[in-house]
Amino acid sequence: MSGTMKQTWSPPTDELQSVLAELKETVGACMQCGTCTASCPNEFAMDVTPRRMWRMIQFGMLDEILESRTFWFCSSCYMCTLRCPRGLKLTSAMSALKRLASLDGSRQARKNGAFYEAFMDNVETYGRVQETIMMNGYFLKRKDPAVPLAFIPMGMKMMARGKLHMPSGRQRGLLKPLFSKAREMEGGI
């Protein structure tokens, strides 16, 4: 079989395998035309282009996939899904990749998904983003004192422009039913 494609360092769990199989089915018909990647507004920030990501899924390169931060940058604009000539559900594939990464639980995957998780937690709790609280959550997840320091200049800039708001609890819990419904639909993950 494929020699240069390393086996995953720990045998993947059944759950991981089933998500991967589902992903393979989703993007199996991809013919690498690159329309998705050229359409993606966040492509500049991704370490692996979407096209290469689909390719990695086809090859089953689980560890490389989990190392990548690409899918955390997907903002679900659905441009790729809209334009894919093969009619593939690429945005769903990105979500499935997020699911895959949160299942994995490895250090790298946790690190890459930390911001996304902090953001979602924050929105779930407060009904809208509370920047300061969200960043605290993010720093806690990263457990690395260097991270908050790196964000100081940006925080100063945002403060100067009035982009940091005092936490407000007015919409607290408003989106909770939405999140629980989504969890129910995803089968309690």
Next chain:
Amino acid sequence: MRKQYGALVVGAGIGGIRAALDLAVTGHKVALIDRRPTHGGILSQLDHQFPSDHCGMCKMLPLMSRDSSSQFCLRKGLFHDNIDIMLSTEVAELEGEPGKFFVSLSTKSPLIDPTKCVSCGKCAEVCPVRVPSEFNAGLTERTAVYLPVPHAIPNHYVLDLDNCQRCWKCHDACPTGAIDLKFNERVDFHILVVDRDPAVETMLKDILNELNFPLHCVQTGQAAVDMLASDDRIRLVLVGMNINDMDAERVLTRSLELNADIPVVVMAETSQISTAAAMVTQGAREYLVKPLEAKRFVPWLDKLYMRIMSDTTEDLEVGAVVLAGGFECYNPVVDPEGGEDIWSYGHPGVLTAVEFERLLSGTGPTGGRLLHPGDNSEVRKIAWIQCVGSRDVKKNADFCSGICCMFSIKEAVLAKKATNGAVETTIFYMDMRTSGKGYQRYRNKAEHEKGVRLVRSRPHSVIPVNDGMDLKVEYMTDAGELVSETYDMVVLAAGARPPGGMEKFALTMGLDLNEWGFAQMQPYASERTSRLGVFAAGSFGEPRDISESVIQASAAAQAASRIIKVYDVLAGIESEPEPEYPDVSREPPRILVAVCTSCPTLEQTVDLEALSRKMSAVHSVCKVISVGATCTGEGWAEIEKGAAEFKPNRVLIGACMPYAYIPRLKELGRSIGLNPALMDVVDIYTPTFVLESEGQAEKEVFAALSMAVARLQGADPVPVPVTVDVARSALVVGGGLAGMTASMAIADQGYGVCLVESEEELGGMAMRLHTQLDGSDPHKFMEELIGQVEKHPNIKVLKDSRVAISRGSAGRFRSAIAGPQGVFPLEHGVSILATGGHETKVYESGLCVHKSVMTHLALEEQLATGVLDAGALTGVAMIQCWRSRDEDRTYCSRVCCPEMLKNVLTLKKRNPDLPIYVFYRDIMVQGFMETYYTQARKAGAIFIHYEPDNKPKVAFEDGKPVITALDPVLNAEVEIRADILSLSSGLEPNDVEDLLEVFGVEVNEDGFYQEADFKWRPVDFLKQGIYMCGAAHSPRRMDETVASAKAAAQRALRILSTEKIARETVVASVRHSLCSLCQACVAACPYGARVVDLEEGKIIVDEILCQGCGACAAVCPNSATILKGFHDGPMMSVIDAALEQPA
């Protein structure tokens, strides 16, 4: 009585023309219809075709009995004694069965009488309407009364009633009264209105009085039915849905029972639309939605009246039906959900491929100069985007249109040519599908010599930037970089779609459609639709390029002629024998000149008496007569009377539209006993349309007439025809699928066939196939075919034999066949070479060394026979184009990609988890085959693209292959370990060196037979009477092989169907005393009709092969070669006459 035809051909594009001509030359009467007002289909819009980048459609004209079809450019006009063309005509009904179909045709009237229209264009000058021109693909505008195609012959204006504003200016402007809008017949057009609403009655009364239609209003259904029964003047029924005593449906049914042809229109409330629509399917003509408004109702009624009065229907009885409806181009404006598509098609710089072709055309909006349609500026950078609306499941197109790759390359080459190479051309593609004969070379030439840039990537959209001045195209490189480029112009390679209205058409014809809306075709018989006796020609069944469409059309013609033969259609109808004309060659010429004065433009501009005087003075003119209207029967009788009185031996008619008279000259010849070759018709009307200076028209008319007089003076009376008695049997070389199919096709027509096979068994390469992608069983098919061939009473099979010698020419060959029983002599009229091909033998990559390496065919065999257990495998690798499309063999073998997909799908079916890796350059699966590629990808096979300069490397570890290659998407080396390595080694033609000598034919640089013309005569050799088919012509799949074999058989039937082949009137000959044997003519002859006989020291002209083109006479330095009817003397006197000033 119904008119009888051998076949009805629906669609007069290239496929329809080919099928109609093929049937017509074998003696069948053909009705050729098209719903457009012109013939020629999409090709009337296209000026250039690769590989020559010219047209060349005229090469399809019949090579024998040329006089039966006028030798005009086929894009302009099609004339054949056996073909009746009916334009603006559609099939309304098709009933009956093979051999006896009853067809009813409905023809939309052009509302302009073609016998009166002299194409002066006065009507279009006054027409206020402007709509996009169909001919120029919307790049220019046309009027409502217009010429559909500027170059057609005959070319008459037509009135597009749908866009007409009813100003009637054209009617007043027409100098000949050709536009007939039926003003006077209105008073006899009684309209019956059945409606309970008094408001409707009042309104209608107001309106209809103004329009002069007599109106009868009743309130009840019973009264309406009574009225219809008693009053036969009623021509139209308007029925409301609110009558009390009976349903509107009932009124409709009763009306149609009383008069089956009466148009009934339903007037419905908005809430009743669905019922009204149902009534349309029950026979109502259409429905209107209340309330009726005069503004919409009046034009509608007026147009309906003209349609009812002018449109005609015709009933035919035909033996077989050939459908050649072609395809429609995808419209990039809207996506199926109705939203705007992403290609910015509204921008003037974004064109479809057809629009671009029009832009480059000499008859297009810019006269062929490459200018930006927005502002007429020079174009500097053009991008082509492939697969717009093709290979896109979201556009319901999981198929490849099969034509776009090549036309885009051609357009890029043409753009380079039009600008002397200044324009930058880029083609964005996914797979460059160059799998036709010579296509790969054309691509290589475009890329490496002409500088066309090819980029393997699919841009996501086209976005106008710089205030709409430029068009931005973004795409991904293999390295994963996003590149943004700007272009002046973007050409969308819009793919093929089923022709408009296909669903309704299929219902009328009783056809099954496939999931993409094209006609469903049968396996191994790609010309057969789901209905017996109804065949598909051209690209009707699947999008095809010209060459394949032409082959498909001939195959459909073959299938149709088989039905005609089997059911003995039109038995007993004999064509009239050619009459014998008196020999007038010893008499001094006496010319009768008849001048038609029917249209006023001539009398207004030319002094007819003076003209008559002047013409009478011309040498050899015996009499000049004026005829009222030569286009009518009376006018014709006047000419006959004149001829009887003055006893001329030449007749010249001055009229309009000479081509319209050609069939009638034959009749005149019969009635007055004069050879039609000694008659001529010249156009004297065109000079009177545009007046530039005083007396100019007179001069031109005189010159036209006196030139024709000079020509007639020198006209040779027709000599005694040379004929060849046809040996009515065929020799077929090669007993594979192609040879056997061709043999069956000829033998079924009742002619003897000698089938020569060099192997000990029939079957050839197709016997190695076990399965097909469509699930059919090729083995069973082949075995049945072999059984049929061996049992056929008309086929003699010679196995283990070779053709040793073959001499003679079309119609009569003498050959000797050497076999185990000795030498068998044979006389035959035609030869078909179907020598086939074989899988290329490659001795590398461990093939023939390691058991784990095999070819695709071997893998198929091992899977089919169970030698290989798919369940026990852990990985399979396949490499495409292993020795195709490179320096050794610069062509695509066409069969390997489907073969690979077949193996992938079989393996995946048996072992879904088996990893399969396919290394490829371009996946060549045109047409509906594309869907199997999608299936293979979906099934999980991984396709890895490679470039020819970095091929996958194969090594072996423990006897198992290890393949290393670069995956361009990952941009990393991958190493694949597999149990099996399957190679596509490609297809090579069989070695035919001895046959080339025996038959005097040629092969191309790849060893495939060289056809007379790639597009227009794809299965003919240059030498007449010899045809090719199957894989010896080009790599072909089984159904394509069958189509080519049937096409070759149909071409051969042209010769076999006649007892004698006659020499033509216009042929070349050599005056040997003047000939210096320079042989320039031999090289110049495009038909191979000349050879040099070194022993005799003479140039020999084969008078059957000679087509009278005159190329030889033009190159001959000594005027030793002469063309009958075009001698120097008469030609010079014609020129003299043209230059002569009238006294």
